[in-house]
Amino acid sequence: MRRVEALLALVAYTALALWWLWPLPSLMATHSAYFSAESPLVVADFYLIVWTLAWGAHALVSAPWGLFHANAFHPSTLSLAYSEHLLGDAPLFAPVYWATGNAILATNVFILATFVLSALAMYALVRRFTGPPAALVGGFFYAFYLWRYDALAHLHMLAVQYFPLVFLLTDRWLEAARRRDGVLLAIALVLQALSSYYLAYALMLAYAPFLPLALWRWRSRLDRRRLVGLLVVFLTLTTVVVVASLPYLRLRQLGLIPSYNREGDPPPIGLVPQIAGREVWRYLTGRGVGPVGYALALVAILPPWRGRQEPWLAGVLVAMLGTLAACGPGIVIGGHEYASPYRLVLGWMPGFGTVRLPTRFVLVAQLGFALLAGLGLGRLLDGGRRWVAWPIACVTIALAIWSFTPLPTLPLHAEVTGDELPAAYRWLAAHGEGRPLLDLPGTAFHEAARRMYLSTVHWLPIVDGYSGYGPRTPGHLDWLARGLPGESALQNLVDTVDIGWVLVHRNALPSAEAARWRGPFPRGLEPAGEWGGDLLLRVTRAVVQDRRANLLNPLRTPGGVPLEPLVECPGALRLAAPPPDPWPPQAPRQVQVDVLNLGGRPWPAFGFIPRHLVHLRACIGRPDEPPCVSLPIPLPADVPPGGRVRVAATVQGPFWAGPYVLDLRLVQGEDGPLAHCGVAPLRVPIRVAGRGASPPP
Template sequence: MPLLFFGLATFVLTYPVSLHLQDAVLDPADPMLNAWILAWDAHILPRDPLSLYHANDFYPYSNTLAYSEALLGQGLVAIPLIWLTHNPILAVNVVWLASFILSGVGMYALVYHFTRRRGAALVAGMIFAFNPFRFAHLFHIQILSAQWISFTFLFLDRLVKQRRWSDWAWFVIFFNLQVLSCYYYALFIIVSVMALLLGYWLLDRRRFDRRLLLRLLTFAALTAALQIPLSLPYFTVAESMNFERSVGDAVGGGADLTDFITAPPANWLYGALSAGLRDEGWWEHVTFPGLCALVLAVVGATWGRGRKSALRAPTALYLLLAGITLTLSLGPALRLGERTIFSPLPYRLLFDYAPGFQAVRQPARFHAFTMVGLSVLAGVGVAAVGDRLRNLRWARGVPLALACLIAAENLALPLPFTHAPLADQIPPVYHWLAEQPGDGPVLELPILMDVGAVESPRLYYSTFHWKRLVNGYGGFFPPTYAYFLFFDREFPNQPYRWILGLGVRYVLLHRWQYDAQELQRIDARLVEFHDRLRLVADFGEDQVFEVIQPATGLSNRPLSAFSWSGKVALLGYAIEPPVARPGETVEISLFWQNRAPVATNYTVFVHLAGDDGALMAQHDGQPASGERPTSTWRRDEVIVDVHTVLISEETTAGMYEARVGMYELQTMERLPVLEGDGMIHGDFLPLGRLYVVEN
C-alpha cells in the first residue's frame, strides 16, 4: 500500500514530466549533466572500472568525475537501464521519480516503526517526500536522493535496541547507499548518525555494551574499507587543484533566517508571497518546511515529550537531530539577509577540523536532515491527534486529509520541462565525431558564462562519441577551462597557442551561439589561420576545424604518452614563429603536466639540431624562467614553460629539429623519456621542425 500511495502521489505532483520520462529534462544544465554522469558510469565500469573517475571531460586533467558527484548509488538502477535502453535521459528520470517514491516509503517505515500508526507514517512520508526544499532542488538528483536516510535510521534504531547482525547488515547497506548517492549527504549523515548515537547514549547508557560497540566498530571498519578508495579521488583533486571553499563561501551557502520563510517561485500557495526574498541562486536558500509540517512537528514535540507518552525516546532523539542539523544548516554565521547577527556558529568547527567540509559550498543542504527530524516529529504529532480523536467516526480520515493538505501546500504544477534530443535527433556534427578514429581531444566553442546550460548538453552529446573534451561542467573548474573562458572571444588568435600546446585535435565552432558581429570578426581571423585550422566538416551552424601542428604539417595530437621517469608528461608544444631567419629569436612553448611529486628541481633543455644531429641553438633553464621549479609542481597541474632560442647569424638555411629534455644540474644526468609501456624512448623527445630561411 505505501508503495502504491507514494507512487500515485509522485505521478500527480510531478505532472507532466511523469508522462515524458523518455526525453524530458527540467533544465538543460544539471539534469543533462547527471545523464552524462550515469552514462559514463555505464560506459566505463564494464570496460575499465579503475578508470571510473578519469572521465572524458576537462581534458587534460585526471579524476575529473570527482569535480561532480559520481552517482554510484543512483547507478544501481540507472546503469542496467542504460545498458538495456541506451537512453540516459530515461534512466535519470526513473531515478528522479524513484527518489520521491522511496523517500516517502522510507519515512513511512521509520515512523511506523516508532508509532505503529499507518496514518501517522503516511503523513510523515508525505512531508519528507514532498516539501519546499525538495521542490527547490528538482533538478539536483543527488539532493533529491535522500531516500536511504530514513532506512539507515530505522535499522540504526533496531541495531541499538536489539543488536542483531541482520539489522547491522541492513544498516551498513543503507548507510553506504546514501553515501554513494550524494557526497554532501555522506558528510552530513556521518554527523547525523553521531548525533543520534549521542541521543541513544544520553537516554540509556546501558545499551552501549560490548556487543553494540563491536557491531558499531565493525560497521565503521567495513564502511571505511568500501568508501575510502571511492572517496580518495575527491581528496586528491581537492589537494592537487586547490579545490576548496573559503569561509566566505560557506557563510554565503548557509541558510539565513529569511530562508526559513522562502518557498520556490512555482509553489501555488507561497511562491508569490515569498517572491521578495528570492535572489540569484534562490534554490539553495529554500529551507521553509511548510506550515503543515511545522505545526504537526510542534504538536509532536510537545505531546511526545509528555510523561505519559510512549514515544518519549524517538521524540527526544529526532528533536535533537532536528536541532543539531538546523543549527549546522546556518553555516558558520547567523545571518538575517546581508547582516551577520552572530559568528562563529558550530559549523565553523566542522569547516576547520572535519575532513571534506572544506569542499562544501552549501551548508544549507543540512536541511534535508532537519526535515527527517521534523517528519518524525510530525508523525508523532499525527499519532497524538489520532489518540485525541479516536472516538470520532471521521477520525480515520484525518491522516488522509492531512496528506492531501500537504500535497496541496506543495503544488507546483505543471512542472516545466524541455525535450532532450535522443540518438536520432542529436546534431549531426556529433555523429560525424563518432565516426572519427581516436579519442580527440576536442574543444567546443564558444565557452559562455552560462556554463551549465551550455556545457551540460555538450557532455550529454559526448555520450554518442566519447571523445575527450576540454569542456566540462561541475562544482569546480580547472585553470585551462578558465583560460578559454577568458579568451574565447579572441579565437583563434589568442587561444591558438594553448590549443596547440594542449594537443587539441578538433575545434567545434557552434556558429549559432555567437552574435553576427562576433562571427564576422572570427571569420576574418580564420582566413589567416587556414593552414593551421583546417575546415574538415561543415554542418551550417556547426563547423569542425582540424588543428594542424605547423612544426610537422600533421594533425595536432597530445604527446602525453611519453613521460620523464613517469613523473612529468609533455602535453604539446608551440613553435612561434615556425619559420625564422638568422639573428631572430624563436619562442618554444612547452605545456608540461605533472603526474607525480617531483622532489628535485630539474633543468629543461630545448635544442635545435640539424639532420646530422649537430646542435644549432639551445636554451637551458628552470621552467617558466625559474618561477616554477619542478619541485613546486602540483599533481595534474599544467605548466606553460616558454623558452626563447636565438638563431645565430651564422646559421645556414634549412630544417632543424626541436628536441626537449630534462636533467639534474649538479650531475648533468638526463632523465629518461619513457613510452606508455614503460620502455625507454631515449633521453630527449623530438618535437617538430623549425624552418630557417636566408635573410
C-alpha cells in the same frame, strides 16, 4: 499484513509523486523539469549532474578502473573529481540508462524514484513506532515539500531515501542484532554517503544525535556482538568513503579544490551569514513542513515524556542541528551575528571546509520535522478507532498540500535526445576512434555544460567542461585555437595538447570568422564531414616541439619553472599608472600592476596546477581596518629573475564615499603571502567620491 501496508503505501506515494511532478511524467524521455532556467548557473548545474550520472553508469560497465578519468576537461586526469561523483545514485539511474542510452529519461526516472522511495523509507521508520496512517503522513512530509520542489535542478540533493533507513536499521540492529539488519545498515550508509558529499556530511550531522539516543534506548541489550557489529559497519563505511575520496585528496593537494575557511579568502556567497540565514528563515516559514507539519511536531514533543519509547527526542535534536548547520558559520539574530557550532565542525570534520552552500543542510532539519510530524499524528490517533485513522491521515495530507498552495507550475524544458542529437556527435560515436575533440568556438560555462551532456553520445575526451572547481585549461586551449585554421596556430595547438578532432560550429561564429573555415586547410587538418553549420575536421598534424607533458605537470609550470615554495623572493609591486582620482563609487576599474622580481630565481606564476603559483590579490579597504580580502588574480606569465610581469587587475569600488586604501599583495598558492620572503604589500591611498556616492554610516 505489514507487506500489504507497505505495498499500499508504495502505490499511494507513486500516485502522489506522479501528480506532484506533473506534467513531467508524460514527457520523461524528451524533457527536463526545473525552476530558474533563466539562470545560466542553474542550467549548467543541471547538465553537469546529468553528465556525471551518465558517465558513472558508462564507466562502471566499460572501464571501471578509469572511473575518475572522465571525458571532460581534456587533457586533465581525475576530471570526475572536479565535482561530485554521485556513485551512490547509480542504482536508481544506471539501469534505465543502460537499457535506453537516454540520459534524460534515466534522470527523470531517478527523480521520480527519489520521491517515492524517500517517502516509503520515512514510512518504514515512523511505522516502527506508530500506526500506518501516521506513518503515511510522516513519509509525505519527508518527500513532498516546497524546498525539495524547488531543488529539481540539483537532483542529487533529492536522493535522501537512505537517511530514514539508517535510523530504522540501526534501531533494529540494536534490538535484535540480526545479521541481515547489519548488512543492510552498512549498504544504506555507504549508498547515502556516496550519493553526494553534501549528503554524507548531512548524514553525519543527523546520525550524531540519533546514535547515542538509540544506544541509550537499547542499553540493556548492548553486548559485544552489537558493538562489534556497529564498529564493522562504520569501518566499512569509512574505508569505502576514503577510497572514493582519494582522487579528491589528490586534487586538493594540487590546489585544484580550494578550502573556504582559509584566512584571506572571501567567503562564497552561500557562507555569508546574512544570506544563509535568510534562506533558512525562508525554509522554516514557507518551504518546509508548513503549519500542519509544525502543529503535529508540537504534539509529538508535548509532555508527558516519561516512559515514551518513540524517538521524539531524536527528532527534536535532528531538526535543531539541521537548522543550525544550515545557517553556516554565523547565526544572525536581530542584526547581530553569533558564533555557530558550524565553526566547530569545520575544525574536525575532514573536507567540511569545501562546503559552499550550508543551506542544503535543511535536509537534516526536514528529516527531524517529518519524523516528529508522523509521531505527533500517531499520538493523536493512539487509542482511537482504526476506521477513523485513515480518513484523518488523508485529510491531514490534503490540508498540508493546501498550505503549500499556490503550488507553482513545474516548467518543462525540451532536451535533444535520440535522433535529434547533433549529427556530428552521432557520427563521432561510430567513427571517433577515441580521439580527443575540440569544439569551436569556445563558449560560456552553461553551454560548456551542455556540451558535456552532448558528449554522452560519443564519450570521446573533450576539451570543454564545467564544474565548481574546474581547471583553467579550456580557456587557454580556446585562446590557442583562435588562430585556426592557420598553420602556425595548428602547429602550436598540437605541440601543446593531443587533439584528434576539431568540430567548428560555424553558425555560432561571426560571419568573418566563419568564412575562414571554408578552406583551404593546412596540411594535417582534413575535413571529415559537414552537417548544416557544423564542420568536422580530423587533426593529423605531426608534433614538432612536444610540450604536451608540460601543460599539467605537477612539478613545474608550462614554462619550466619548478613548482615549489619560494624561500627568498626579493621584489616589489608597482602601479603602471595612478589609480582613478576620485574612484567612482561601486564602480569596477582596471589597474595595471607591475610585478618585479629583483632576485636571481624565477617565480612560478603561469600554469594550471594552482599549488605554489604566485598570484595577485587586489581590493579596496579602509585605512584603519585589517587588510581586505579578494579572489586570486592569475599572472599571465612566470616572473623571470630581474624582470617584470604586468597584470591587469579589475577592482570593485566601495559603496561609501571617503578615504580608502587600494591594497595589492602577492600570495603563493597556500604557502602564504610573499611578504614573508621579500615582496612587501603595496597600499595606495585613494579617494572614493562622485555622483551617487553615499557618506559613510
